[in-house]
Amino acid sequence: MSGVAAPHPARAVARDALLVLLGSAVVGSAVNALRPSGIPFVQKTEYQILVPCPEGSGEAPGMAPNDPSLWEPRTLLVDARPASEHQRWHPQGARHLPFDYLEPAPKAEVERIASSGAARVVVFGDGGNPDTGEQLARELAGAGIRNVFFVQGGAEPLAAAAAARGGR
Amino acid sequence: MNMPRTLAAVSLVWLLAPGASRVVLAQTPDCEALSPEKKTTAREIFSVLHPYDGCDQTFAKCLAARSPKSVVLRLASDICRQVKEGGDRKEIERNLARRAQTMLVTGPRADIVLDDAYRVGSASAPVTVVVYACARCPFCKVMVAALHDAVTDGSLAGKVRMYFRPFALKGHPGSMEGGLAFVSAAKLGRFWPYLLLVYKNYDRFCPKLLPQWAEVVGLDRMAFEREYADPNTREILVAAKQEGLRNKVHATPSIFIDGRPYVYDLTVDAVLDVLQEASEAAGR
Numbered sequence: 001m002s003g004v005a006a007p008h009p010a011r012a013v014a015r016d017a018l019l020v021l022l023g024s025a026v027v028g029s030a031v032n033a034l035r036p037s038g039i040p041f042v043q044k045t046e047y048q049i050l051v052p053c054p055e056g057s058g059e060a061p062g063m064a065p066n067d068p069s070l071w072e073p074r075t076l077l078v079d080a081r082p083a084s085e086h087q088r089w090h091p092q093g094a095r096h097l098p099f100d101y102l103e104p105a106p107k108a109e110v111e112r113i114a115s116s117g118a119a120r121v122v123v124f125g126d127g128g129n130p131d132t133g134e135q136l137a138r139e140l141a142g143a144g145i146r147n148v149f150f151v152q153g154g155a156e157p158l159a160a161a162a163a164a165r166g167g168r
Numbered sequence: 169m170n171m172p173r174t175l176a177a178v179s180l181v182w183l184l185a186p187g188a189s190r191v192v193l194a195q196t197p198d199c200e201a202l203s204p205e206k207k208t209t210a211r212e213i214f215s216v217l218h219p220y221d222g223c224d225q226t227f228a229k230c231l232a233a234r235s236p237k238s239v240v241l242r243l244a245s246d247i248c249r250q251v252k253e254g255g256d257r258k259e260i261e262r263n264l265a266r267r268a269q270t271m272l273v274t275g276p277r278a279d280i281v282l283d284d285a286y287r288v289g290s291a292s293a294p295v296t297v298v299v300y301a302c303a304r305c306p307f308c309k310v311m312v313a314a315l316h317d318a319v320t321d322g323s324l325a326g327k328v329r330m331y332f333r334p335f336a337l338k339g340h341p342g343s344m345e346g347g348l349a350f351v352s353a354a355k356l357g358r359f360w361p362y363l364l365l366v367y368k369n370y371d372r373f374c375p376k377l378l379p380q381w382a383e384v385v386g387l388d389r390m391a392f393e394r395e396y397a398d399p400n401t402r403e404i405l406v407a408a409k410q411e412g413l414r415n416k417v418h419a420t421p422s423i424f425i426d427g428r429p430y431v432y433d434l435t436v437d438a439v440l441d442v443l444q445e446a447s448e449a450a451g452r
Contacts, residue, residue, distance in 0.1 A: 036201065043214060050306055052419040052421060052422070053307060054419040055418050056337070057418070101409045102343075102402070102405060104411065130413040130414060138282060
């Protein structure tokens with residue numbers, strides 16, 4: 001007796017795989033449809049996997065304006081105030097890097113400070129609330145510079161401390 | 169021993185014991201929807217935690233009252249949502265404390281400029297929510313748009329008024345330009361339509377398109393560009409950022425409810441739920 005020719009083994013495997021796939025899809029869809037909080041086929045609203053966006057600043061402790069380490073040779077002083085105030089007064093050797101609330105400090109300037117070889121970087125600003133010195137110090141710390149501090153109270157008490165020491 | 173009576177008594181106890189806890193959970197749909205295992209977890213938490221408002225007893229006792237306070241039901245639902253998401257008792261306790269910190273008045277209120285050009289929602293709404301946000305923050309576009317919808321014609325309409333405060337983040341390219349554009353649109357009286365359009369086109373954002381979008385919301389392009397270039401616009405943007413920094417804003421979105429910083433879960437659902445609670449508290 002001549003029977004029906006058996007399908008090619010590869011075709012039989014493919015057919016069975018397809019049947020399993022379809023069966024799984026039907027069962028999966030049915031279970032999903034029955035679940036009270038089933039997964040939608042088309043996501044119409046955005047998934048809430050969003051996180052707040054940080055300002056990207058680091059930690060920079062405050063330093064008293066009469067702290068003696070301010071005047072050590074390996075301390076780099078950075079003036080965060082605008083050019084006009086920097087020209088009016090600044091400690092000798094202080095680098096000028098005016099702080100801007102909206103735009104980041106120029107990369108080249110940040111790199112120059114990072115490669116200055118200073119043991120510590122101390123930023124002083126307007127002493128306001130918020131203090132530009134503190135804000136710039138945090139920005140520099142956030143950019144990866146270590147040992148960044150800011151002068152508490154800003155330029156005014158720093159100038160008084162410098163005068164008490166006989167100027168710098 | 170009377171066998172039928174004993175059986176009846178056992179049956180009564182069997183029916184009442186889980187029944188009592190069923191009543192507690194049935195009052196909150198989020199709790200009722202939990203699996204039996206999670207319901208047990210929720211019951212355990214309810215038996216030890218206390219709501220920070222509305223009732224001085226444990227949740228279990230407060231919920232078993234004849235008519236539990238709305239705030240108790242709201243907090244219970246919130247706990248059940250967290251149980252569903254796999255939160256354990258300690259985590260839920262911490263979260264409840266953060267929610268309490270958000271809701272209860274402690275310390276001085278944040279000093280925030282409430283400019284009506286940036287307001288949406290009824291001016292007489294009893295609750296004020298302020299959002300510090302950046303034009304280029306992906307979370308801000310979701311949160312601000314959701315809050316806008318809720319306070320205009322959603323569940324918070326008439327109950328909450330929202331003020332937007334621009335907080336340009338240095339780390340986001342285009343944030344300053346977007347912020348300047350927001351302030352320009354506010355100065356010209358079309359802040360909200362403009363902001364929503366910018367957020368809607370978030371993925372297409374390009375500073376060059378900002379004046380074009382101003383025209384789309386009915387602004388005069390020349391006037392917009394004039395405001396955009398005006399140093400005063402930049403000053404306003406800087407002032408808003410300084411104000412945010414004074415209020416310890418270091419990320420966006422940052423939310424303040426009636427001057428108190430929002431320190432609870434930063435998800436749209438959680439914020440809306442807390443605002444509902446705040447509006448109910450204001451109405452008491």
